Amino acid sequence: MKFTSLLASAAMALGLATGAMAEDKTKVGFVYVGPVGDGGWTYEHDKGRQAVEKHFGDKVETVYVESVPEGPDAERVMTQMALEGADLIFTTSFGYMDPTINVAKKFPNVKFEHATGYKTAPNVSVYSARFYEGRAVQGTIAGRMTKSNIIGYIGSYPIPEVIRGINSAYIHAKKVNPDVQFKIVWAYTWFDPAKEADAAKVLIEQGADVILQHTDSTAPQAAAQEAGNVITFGQASDMSEYAPLPRVSSIIDNWAPYYIARTQAVMDGTWESVNTWHGIKEGMVEIGEISEAVPADVKAEALALKDAIASGEYHPFTGPLKKQDGSAWLAEGEVADDGTLAGMNFYVEGLEGEIPQ
Amino acid sequence: MIVLEKRPQPSKAWSYATPLVAVVATMVFGGLLFAILGKNPVEAIGTIFWEPLFGEFSFYYRPQLLVKGAPLVLIAIGLSLGFRAGIWNIGAEGQYIMGAIFGAGVGLAFYPLDAWYIFPLMVLAGAFGGWIWAMIPAFLKVRFGTNEILVSLMLVYVAEQLLASVSLGLLKNPEGFGFPGSRNLQSYDAAHNAELIAGSGMHWGVVAAFVAVIFAYVLLNRHMLGFHIRLTGEAPRAAKFAGVNPPRLILFCLGVSGALAGLAGMFEVSGPSGVVSIDFNVGYGFTAIIVAFLGRLHPIGILLAGGLMALTYIGGEIAQSQLGLPAAAIQVFQGMLLFFLLAFDLLTNYRIRAARSEVA
Numbered sequence: 001m002k003f004t005s006l007l008a009s010a011a012m013a014l015g016l017a018t019g020a021m022a023e024d025k026t027k028v029g030f031v032y033v034g035p036v037g038d039g040g041w042t043y044e045h046d047k048g049r050q051a052v053e054k055h056f057g058d059k060v061e062t063v064y065v066e067s068v069p070e071g072p073d074a075e076r077v078m079t080q081m082a083l084e085g086a087d088l089i090f091t092t093s094f095g096y097m098d099p100t101i102n103v104a105k106k107f108p109n110v111k112f113e114h115a116t117g118y119k120t121a122p123n124v125s126v127y128s129a130r131f132y133e134g135r136a137v138q139g140t141i142a143g144r145m146t147k148s149n150i151i152g153y154i155g156s157y158p159i160p161e162v163i164r165g166i167n168s169a170y171i172h173a174k175k176v177n178p179d180v181q182f183k184i185v186w187a188y189t190w191f192d193p194a195k196e197a198d199a200a201k202v203l204i205e206q207g208a209d210v211i212l213q214h215t216d217s218t219a220p221q222a223a224a225q226e227a228g229n230v231i232t233f234g235q236a237s238d239m240s241e242y243a244p245l246p247r248v249s250s251i252i253d254n255w256a257p258y259y260i261a262r263t264q265a266v267m268d269g270t271w272e273s274v275n276t277w278h279g280i281k282e283g284m285v286e287i288g289e290i291s292e293a294v295p296a297d298v299k300a301e302a303l304a305l306k307d308a309i310a311s312g313e314y315h316p317f318t319g320p321l322k323k324q325d326g327s328a329w330l331a332e333g334e335v336a337d338d339g340t341l342a343g344m345n346f347y348v349e350g351l352e353g354e355i356p357q
Numbered sequence: 358m359i360v361l362e363k364r365p366q367p368s369k370a371w372s373y374a375t376p377l378v379a380v381v382a383t384m385v386f387g388g389l390l391f392a393i394l395g396k397n398p399v400e401a402i403g404t405i406f407w408e409p410l411f412g413e414f415s416f417y418y419r420p421q422l423l424v425k426g427a428p429l430v431l432i433a434i435g436l437s438l439g440f441r442a443g444i445w446n447i448g449a450e451g452q453y454i455m456g457a458i459f460g461a462g463v464g465l466a467f468y469p470l471d472a473w474y475i476f477p478l479m480v481l482a483g484a485f486g487g488w489i490w491a492m493i494p495a496f497l498k499v500r501f502g503t504n505e506i507l508v509s510l511m512l513v514y515v516a517e518q519l520l521a522s523v524s525l526g527l528l529k530n531p532e533g534f535g536f537p538g539s540r541n542l543q544s545y546d547a548a549h550n551a552e553l554i555a556g557s558g559m560h561w562g563v564v565a566a567f568v569a570v571i572f573a574y575v576l577l578n579r580h581m582l583g584f585h586i587r588l589t590g591e592a593p594r595a596a597k598f599a600g601v602n603p604p605r606l607i608l609f610c611l612g613v614s615g616a617l618a619g620l621a622g623m624f625e626v627s628g629p630s631g632v633v634s635i636d637f638n639v640g641y642g643f644t645a646i647i648v649a650f651l652g653r654l655h656p657i658g659i660l661l662a663g664g665l666m667a668l669t670y671i672g673g674e675i676a677q678s679q680l681g682l683p684a685a686a687i688q689v690f691q692g693m694l695l696f697f698l699l700a701f702d703l704l705t706n707y708r709i710r711a712a713r714s715e716v717a
Binding site for chain 2: 066076102
């Protein structure tokens with residue numbers, strides 16, 4: 001109790017101090033789960049941070065700490081940022097959820113933004129992107145391009161966000177190629193180039209000629225390049241250094257507009273706790289250049305799907321869809337609601353294997 | 358020409374001096390590294406070592422040193438016993454995980470009952486989890502002569518898979534919307550390893566670490582078993598004549614180090630961490646090996662080394678956010694510490710002499 005009040009008073013003192021200084025600088029902190037040079041997830045968040053710096057110039061100061069383990073270490077890093085006068089802190093991994101809530105309680109004047117989580121508070125917002133929209137486009141290209149009809153998928157953790165991606169990619173690959181089969185490997189990491197490369201190699205050995213990844217490094221791209229005749233998609237970042245082959249397209253997370261908007265809100269004093277889930281339409285999810293290795297008709301088909309999703313005309317989870325066990329999920333024309341999608345813990349019909357329990 | 362000459366006796370002075378020399382050398386070469394990265398080396402080193410202890414927010418960082426250092430010390434103490442006797446438990450990380458799973462499992466089994474005996478039971482379960490995991494390499498070594506280094510290390514990966522499994526299944530929070538990870542023990546009072554004095558960082562794990570240091574000291578200096586441990590490491594043949602029973606020593610050393618690692622995991626999961634999650638372990642079991650050697654396998658040394666390691670972690674984070682140093686640079690800095698320690702260790706057993714090159 002004493003500690004909390006001590007922190008709170010320190011925070012208040014700082015709040016006053018920064019309040020007085022607010023005229024010149026807003027301090028924005030970023031906590032990253034991987035290194036900024038991962039070429040994927042953290043890299044894109046850091047690009048968002050740089051965009052904030054560029055947009056506001058002298059009016060902001062940004063700080064970041066990279067490769068922060070999820071748990072007590074994250075809590076300490078956030079506390080440290082808050083103590084040092086951060087006005088807004090972005091915590092950019094699912095596992096930072098409880099630490100974010102804990103620290104937010106101690107610093108009611110500091111605003112927190114937690115990526116991909118579900119716990120909010122008066123000073124904690126959550127935000128995520130509808131990556132599954134991009135997965136639909138990927139699945140279409142993958143289904144058209146595969147010759148072996150085996151698509152490998154490197155999963156990170158069996159959490160709803162990842163399962164949603166697998167389902168969306170599968171549904172759309174199956175739509176264009178009924179013979180397609182998915183092989184899924186769980187890496188249990190967001191960033192571990194060695195493990196990711198191993199997973200890619202295992203999948204390639206099992207006959208996969210398309211590799212989709214939900215992990216953050218470019219190691220699977222390198223493994224595919226080495227194997228030859230295998231195509232991949234950039235994850236979280238464009239990974240265009242592997243284009244035109246093996247990387248034929250990508251999902252790019254574009255956090256910059258959101259980060260700029262939220263920083264602006266803090267400056268204007270209009271910041272409120274919100275739950276943001278943006279997709280292709282808002283530009284948070286972008287489809288990277290589809291390379292010349294993809295035939296023109298497939299490219300056109302993929303882009304048409306992207307446009308249909310962007311305009312809201314088509315939803316990637318539209319019935320009729322059944323769950324893996326054969327039970328009904330969505331009726332003809334019915335569209336999945338966000339609640340079900342947010343907590344998705346089942347495969348759709350046709351996917352093999354079990355979600356690890 | 359410079360030659361190395363084996364000392365007849367390991368130098369006592371050097372064995373005390375090498376950790377200090379290693380720290381100084383790390384500061385010099387680390388500073389050089391930071392300078393190459395374009396940062397002011399004095400400021401960087403100052404931030405890492407000064408800021409957590411005496412900086413503006415040291416009221417927060419000092420308790421954090423205890424939180425970060427306690428598991429390192431607790432595990433390293435256990436490891437040091439075995440290392441002294443030439444029994445190499447490299448799998449403390451796995452035992453740490455198992456302690457956490459067992460401890461948290463017992464606590465969650467009682468949820469939401471509020472009773473005084475839950476936490477003590479969790480402590481026992483945590484120690485048991487680590488102990489049983491260490492008994493696997495111990496038993497295999499005693500019975501079949503397997504290599505405990507390999508077996509204990511491989512079991513880390515098995516433990517990690519088990520951790521993932523229980524986070525997704527057995528111990529998953531039923532109110533967690535399908536997301537992996539257990540209930541947060543911090544919000545379950547009967548199972549919460551809270552700070553004993555609020556704001557001090559002192560939780561039961563810190564107390565256990567201090568107690569372990571004292572026990573190890575007494576054991577090694579005042580007890581026959583401690584004598585046997587030291588003798589086995591220093592003079593295996595003499596140990597045989599002194600009536601040391603190697604299998605019993607193996608079981609004891611691996612068992613104690615496993616139990617202490619398990620305790621560390623249990624105190625962490627019920628306190629600072631709160632949840633059993635896939636990423637619960639962050640490498641304390643491996644870092645503790647560095648701590649054990651940095652502390653010269655001596656209980657007091659380990660206590661100091663654990664504090665030093667914790668300091669570089671916390672100071673390193675501050676340096677990252679204040680000075681924009683990359684995390685990798687901090688890791689290199691920590692790696693240098695072990696590297697220089699092992700390098701200067703040479704001077705304990707050898708002396709450098711300038712020999713005149715003779716004309717043939």
